[in-house]
Amino acid sequence: MAGKKRAGRNRTLSISQKEREGLLPFLSTFSKPCTIEEIIDTTINQDLFQVIDFLPKQSADLIVIDPPYNLAKNFAGLKFKEMDEAEYKDYLRKWLPKVIALGKPTCSIYVCCDWKSSSAVYEVLSENANVLNRITWQREKGRGAKRNWKNSMEDIWFAVLDKKSYYFDIESVMQKRRVIAPYRDNGRPKDWEETQEGNFRLTHPSNFWDDLTVPFWSMPENTDHPTQKPEKLLAKLILASCPKGGLVFDPFLGSGTTSVTAKKLGRHFCGVEISEEYALLAAKRLLQAEQDNGIQGFNDGVFWERNSGR
Ligand SMILES: C[S@@+](CC[C@H](N)C(=O)[O-])C[C@H]1O[C@@H](n2cnc3c(N)ncnc32)[C@H](O)[C@@H]1O
Numbered sequence: 001m002a003g004k005k006r007a008g009r010n011r012t013l014s015i016s017q018k019e020r021e022g023l024l025p026f027l028s029t030f031s032k033p034c035t036i037e038e039i040i041d042t043t044i045n046q047d048l049f050q051v052i053d054f055l056p057k058q059s060a061d062l063i064v065i066d067p068p069y070n071l072a073k074n075f076a077g078l079k080f081k082e083m084d085e086a087e088y089k090d091y092l093r094k095w096l097p098k099v100i101a102l103g104k105p106t107c108s109i110y111v112c113c114d115w116k117s118s119s120a121v122y123e124v125l126s127e128n129a130n131v132l133n134r135i136t137w138q139r140e141k142g143r144g145a146k147r148n149w150k151n152s153m154e155d156i157w158f159a160v161l162d163k164k165s166y167y168f169d170i171e172s173v174m175q176k177r178r179v180i181a182p183y184r185d186n187g188r189p190k191d192w193e194e195t196q197e198g199n200f201r202l203t204h205p206s207n208f209w210d211d212l213t214v215p216f217w218s219m220p221e222n223t224d225h226p227t228q229k230p231e232k233l234l235a236k237l238i239l240a241s242c243p244k245g246g247l248v249f250d251p252f253l254g255s256g257t258t259s260v261t262a263k264k265l266g267r268h269f270c271g272v273e274i275s276e277e278y279a280l281l282a283a284k285r286l287l288q289a290e291q292d293n294g295i296q297g298f299n300d301g302v303f304w305e306r307n308s309g310r
Pocket of ligand 1 (some may be wrong): 046047048049061066067069078149226227228229230251252253254255256257258272273274275280
């Protein structure tokens with residue numbers, strides 16, 4: 001990762017040898033049961049299976065899970081093989097109940113997956129929580145296939161522990177969309193506004209998200225992590241489902257997107273990542289978030305359409 005030659009406009013984050021030494025103290029490990037105060041705002045660089053039993057139960061307001069999908073994938077040398085569906089369900093059952101036990105009774109849980117792992121995730125998630133919805137989001141990136149349809153969507157299952165008592169703030173995730181049919185009432189715009197940049201309407205978000213861009217080389221949030229999620233996606237989950245000052249937990253932190261976005265939005269965070277390489281990227285991004293808390297595509301308190309330049 002360090003020392004890779006990049007084109008001038010390439011803003012991909014990497015870590016130099018010198019930075020590595022400065023960032024290592026920001027990583028935590030736990031070898032005995034710990035308190036909520038000890039895990040708050042930490043990046044735990046450990047195997048989830050080794051640390052999960054030490055983490056405090058009923059502590060998180062929101063759990064965001066972006067696990068290895070049922071695909072062959074190399075995470076900084078940690079190689080995942082595609083499994084048959086029964087094996088993948090067994091893998092999910094090994095950690096999902098323990099991760100969910102870290103949530104407060106009012107906790108919400110989101111689990112990311114692709115079409116192939118979606119049914120397994122739904123089945124195991126419903127054994128442990130009340131599934132309320134499935135969000136589908138459109139990825140712009142993806143290779144075409146000659147004998148199949150190009151895969152350009154992913155799912156996120158939304159579940160809660162208590163259907164009667166969970167936090168949900170729809171007003172904080174409104175979408176600003178260009179008006180297609182600009183109706184007027186007595187000559188005045190009806191439920192939309194005229195601006196110098198065009199005509200826009202604020203709308204309630206649905207469970208289909210088509211306004212996201214997967215991080216790429218010219219975006220400042222981009223890293224070399226192979227499956228990095230956009231901060232804008234995490235911002236929607238966190239704003240809607242975690243109160244300000246609450247704790248967001250991510251058991252497969254990767255390059256740190258969940259923690260970084262939580263920090264930018266005034267929430268506490270805790271994430272676990274097995275790879276030192278990725279955990280260091282998370283630590284670097286968390287430090288940068290102290291200087292710049294901007295989230296591409298989320299401006300003036302609203303989510304703008306993809307490619308709207310905001
Ligand atoms: C799908 S990626 C998460 C990407 C992340 N959402 C981001 O935006 O960068 C899954 C991550 O889980 C990590 N991982 C896999 N098995 C793990 C384990 N047993 N304990 C901790 N982390 C693990 C991988 O190294 C990988 O970075």
